[in-house]
Each structure stands twice: as C-alpha cells, then as structure tokens.
Amino acid sequence: MAPTLIIGIGHPDRGDDAAGRIVAARLGERAPADVEVVETDGEAAKLLDLMEGRDRVIVVDACLSGATPGMIHSLDANAGPLPRPMFAMSSHAIGLVESVELARILGILPRHCQVLAIEAARFDLGAGLSSPVAAAVDEAVDRLLALLALEKA
Secondary structure, three states: OEOEEEEEEOOOOOHHHHHHHHHHHHHHOOOOOOEEEEEEOOOHHHHHHHHOOEOEEEEEEEEOOOOOOOOEEEEEHHHOOOOHHHHOOOOOOOOHHHHHHHHHHHOOOOOEEEEEEEEOOOOOOOOOOOHHHHHHHHHHHHHHHHHHHHHHO
8 A cells, every 4th residue: 555645735825725735835844754745736636546545645624614713623534424514615616525425436535534624714815824724734734743653653
C-alpha cells in the first residue's frame, strides 16, 4: 500500500475556503517522510485518483455547518456518508461528499478515511482567512503532527 496521504482541499483565493490547502502546505514542511501531503482544489476526479490504492487518507477542508467559526470537526468517512449540508459551498458540482460516496461505490475508499473539517466564517473572493480559521489552521497542523507522531510510537 501507498503511504498515508493527507489531502488539503480548497480555493486559495476564497477566504476561509483556503484552510485545507494552507494546512497541507504547512504540514508538508514538517510531515514524516512516510506521509505524503498534497494540495488540491477538490475536483472529484483528482480526489478519486489520490484515494485509489491508499490504506489511509486524511482530508482537510473548510465547512459550513453553523458551528462557531474555527471549530474543527473530525469525521470518519468509513462510518457512513459525510453530512452533505456541511460541505454544500463547494465550487464543484461534485464535491468532497460526492467524491467520498463515489469512492465507496467504486470500492476504492481507503480503509481509513478521516475528514478534518474547519468551520469557516467567509468565502468571499479575494479575502484572506478569518482570524478564527487562521487559528484553527495552526491547531489542525498541530493535531495532525501529534497524530502522526503517536502512530510512530
């Protein structure tokens, strides 16, 4: 099996939507050698290609569920469908939720597939990260590094 893969999803120029990509960029500098980290816009075909043949994937993306901005949700994609309304702001007709379900149907959903969803405050074109999401990005990087270190121990 291919190494653990962490996928950061987002649009770099749509406010808090960039959170997943920023987590991936920061994590990529510090991740263990046996962990692959990639950034993507979340297009379905790319996500399916990235997931195929993997035993473990962790996806980081922005979400909008009505919770406090900056809250980090941890979802187990193997436990059942992801909550569609939480990821409804995707700029793609087929977003993360649909990609995960398609991977499940095709039999390529990784045996371990976790989603870290960072609650967003804004998705304005040209905006930077909101303060609570910027803090959550740092927390998500720390959580992932701690998780990867625990697995090595």
